[in-house]
Amino acid sequence: MAVDIVHWNPRKPRIRGPLGWLLPKYPPVNNFGDLLGPPIVREMLRRRGLDYEKASSEGRLVAVGSIMRMARDGDVVWGTGVNGKSTALPHEFSNLDVRAVRGPLTAQFLRDRGIDVPDVYGDPGLLVGWLWPRESFDGTMKRRALTVIPNLHDVDRYKDHPGFWHPCSPLSQTIARIATSDFVVGSSLHAVVLADSFGIGSRLIRSAHEPPFKYEDYYRGTGRASFKMASDVDEALAMGGEELPGWSPDELVRAFPWDLWSLTEPNRNLW
Template sequence: MNNFGDLLGPLIVSKIVLDGGLTEPATQHRLLAVGSILNLARTGDVIWGIGANGKTLDRPAAYRELDIRAVRGPLTRAFLQAKGYTVPEVYGDPGTLVGRLWPREHTARGFRPRAVTVVPNLNDRHLAAGRSDAVDPTSDVRELLGTIAASDLVVGSSLHAIVVAESFGVPARLVTSSTEPRFKFEDYYRGTGRNEFRPAPDVDTAIAWGGEPLPSWDPKPLLDAFPRDLWVTASAGAPAY
């Protein structure tokens, strides 16, 4: 099943590779980017901006060695450090780069302006029941990007709806998930410099409260940490997003 966050990683990586003049892979190492997918890592994988999943923190790891370039936030960093890994203090979900890779004005073109868009987590779709302002997190990823870019406010329990909205400069408010632990949300907010955040108990309250303060966060360390060495470089230099 398609899920918004799961599809963002390949889209973002492909865009950076294309814009950076990178060509065929220079190595067979696997790159993990975007999502709470650390539990899916295997020995030798390259980690760029992913996080641990609060549901799987106690499960045995399937990896012994990782090439860690960046992680989603300080909670994931501490989790890996406790296992003996050296983890750079470079934070950020790569979804935070969406608004730089695909500017809001261009992305929203052709989409109906929306006052509010509700995006639930895949496992919280009851939050959207009967709401005309809700969208399905398994919709086409480019449709979701355009819808979020065309919105004045985004609320819901989908982490990547919040991440992408904020990357576009769209105010966003998290709604407490009935199925997802707090870990990944706190990891994201703290990774973008916000130690305090206030999830709403329900959609209507989230709309009434409006968005959290947008992050004041420098994307350069995350972009600089992108593992360009995994590809052959056809042209010199990297794009300035």
């Protein structure tokens, strides 16, 4: 038996209309923030000596990303958030097993729909710096003073900047690029999340395409309701880094659905 780790990585049709779904499609989007869920879950299990392929029951785990709309009845939710672009759209669930969510805005969204949500907040991307310490990336890439990672839909605005890094670059390379940077800016939420996980200064730039909902959700979930967005790279540099989160991984780790792999009492010394 196996647990399906739900994540967003579609292959879009090359032409519109019904025929587009029959013809060969574009390669998967591979937006790095949406690919983080499976490797984080697998590494969490590996550290406890558990095999991802040997779950105690079949099911779906919705983890990492603004993908709450992909949830179905009976799914387990761990650290997922709502996308501000979908708050007015139908969400096809009425019964979720919520262990943690990204932040209080997502929590309230679910509670308004009758879903029980614990007060456990945090994007699992924050665990990257604990699972793969920054020091482990020394020598993997040239150290950079600045990395600019925009949201997928903001790429054209920043692609000519000398510090630009494409959010659809290979996941391992993107993590290494962030880990070997001194300062990270951009409208990619997970660029900021991973910078926070490594203790690297970062500044969020306002997206031209993404509502502020998911950013506010994340920052409030890490105790930083007074965060400020920059309007562009120059302003981000002038503002300097946002306050690092006063956040511990303990609650999020304890909230991990270990029971899906038959472990009811996780070792507190996971790290």
